[in-house]
Amino acid sequence: MSLFASPIPWFWREAAAWGDAGQMNDTIHEPARDLPVIGDYDLCVIGGSCTGVFAAVRAARLGLSVAIVERMGSLGGVATLSLVNVWHSPYDEVFQRRIFRGLTVELIDRLRERGAVRERDRDPSWAWAFNSAEMQIDLDELVAEHGITSWLHVLFSGPLIENDRLVGVAVETKSGREAIRARFFIDASGDGDLCTRAGAETYRASRHQPATACALFGGWDGLRDTDWQGLLRQHGCEFGLPEGFAWGAMVPDSEAYMLAATRVHEDCSTATGFARAEVEGRRQVRAIHDLLRKYAPAARLSLLALPARIGIRETRHVRCLHRLTGEEVLYGRRFSDAIANGSYRVDIHHADKPGITFRYLNGSEVYARPGYADVCSRWRSASDENPTFYQIPYRSLVPVSPHGNLLAAGRFIDADEQAHAAIRVMVNMNQTGEAAGAAAFLALRDNVPAAQVDLEKLRSTLAEGGSIMI
Template structure:
């Protein structure tokens, strides 16, 4: 048994930020990550875009804290490009450089890292989680802690200790990303057209995707040009199928782009795991709903501010729906169809410019007192989730969960009893923007 004050499970920025906030207050913190690096989808999954830190009008800054610190550190390495005033991308970074930055932040914060280490099981006593069972090259062993934070994306710890979970029947599908070489930005449209017209040749069906540059040579392109439908990647068999099917799709895409656009186009890297948009959601003290998000409801105990639109990848038709805080929407009903522009609501006098999430969203609905969660397992209806799921929002959930764990330990209180006044004040003191 190895013992810590706080154990964070899952090492994307969500988990790393949680661990840093708890460690800063003097607690002995460890972080468990099954991959070989920190950063989750942003590094191992290749997804290299954080959205704006500003409100929907790009006038007021609403996100700071560790997200800003990471962008500043990446900027020092020329590893991030800012695209202001865009709903599509705010900060495009080099995923490989983010790995170095996160390694350093973890080590400098004196957090004990466990890479290549997977969470498997948990032990409880009364109203507390006492330890978890993890596995790595040393075999299976237990990690004891006074407080646990589930940042696994899939809510692995929450589900293992029996906290109620659910999933959307029309769950957003995963995408196998790839780093391609040899496509210039002015060819992106041609890529979409080629895949649409010739996809059947490689049994790709009609799919829709996007691509993005990476800082440095623009010929290196992040391709997110496929979906694997009807899978729940928190289930082992589905995950295995999705990885192999995702790679088959990427191989087919490379073949078509070589054949119809340029024989020099090639895959230069595949991610360590498929990009997972959604699996299980964990019941919490506050379920986020689309009205609160899109009408910009303010909460006195808010710990997260966001302005990213509803971005819902349809479950089985390759369509996508965007809904904005100003009442407009963009819908592509299926791959190849024209984008339909309309309104999801009538105009109102003053459009909201941001939404918030209260602390209760991070507290699982459970008798267990020493657990918080952060990330895409959030308790939210379909459209609220589709806005909250992006990394700038998950990052803030991580920071708030880590800070709340530190306060709970300091006061000797349950997670749900943490004073949100104290929490907001501590986060603000450390650089978060608290509104």
């Protein structure tokens, strides 16, 4: 029988031979071999998201030689490859105090010069919508300006450890299996791949938030007078669409609309789960397109672009010196080692029911579900004094690991489910990248492990580089 004759995709059937950890139940011996070293650096960053790029740039500005290893063909991660073209407010929850600057704002300034940014004032959903393609090129230029080596289309394969010290990483390139040597490493992979394989303790949330495949559509203006979210609610079952949440933003200076309306329940930290998620995300995008073409034909929608990678909210987390809790976020706890400030609300994309819950620092709560009226309530009683922002401590970036020359940055840092639902957005994670880059410099300069970096020096170094330390 042809592989394509089965109603079950061949790679899903083949996946039955795989274990839960995404590895074959059988084994093949790979002979040991010496790997050619293709680069030798002070710092190697695994993952070329904006978090990873900002870590690299901060370190390079402080004088380190830096490499970025990115398995895709461009930098930017979710902001570019996954088409999520909005960043959130640099102000506190009541829009009175500026709480971050740094490289996030520098990059927005560069995009503004090209007319590639649209701005909103006092909006809790987003402050900037940008052109993801323009951002890809700006990131290339930013990295080149700082002498950073971008290893694109290079896959991190595993840590290289000598005498109990992390000394390099094995990578798969177009030329074969090779090695990159460095004195310090930052894991900005999103899933904690380096931390996990280097022996750091990791864990998974009991209910991880689903992934979303975004897409660019043309002709969206034709839906201006249409309750398209109501159409998704009414007819989603007909097209096999799970009920979830839908939003989007126009791409500046274009006719394209970025839609985020899919809901994919797969574990993207495994090979089989990741593959299934990509295919299911694209299927749902087409289903949405077909639904709107059927029930809003006058709009004449066209599908313009699909993401190079599905947008992942959560997979595994790495155990660090401090686990940030939802209580610390919602009550705005201050930390003496704070390296990031955020005001984006707790945003829980439920795994067990449709819609999402927004939880605000002022004690209010909103359950939002497409096609239905918002349900407003409170998660705590009203108060005359409320926190207006929360903080992320440096300790939540330092893995409990046998290797002192390793830091975490990005959505897999140590945070419980409620804290993660707020801090995971890009403007917050960008700040963790900047902090990790500065900390790597201080650790190497002072010849200390990551856990012993001088915290006052770290915060002052970040402030001198343009960050806001509160």
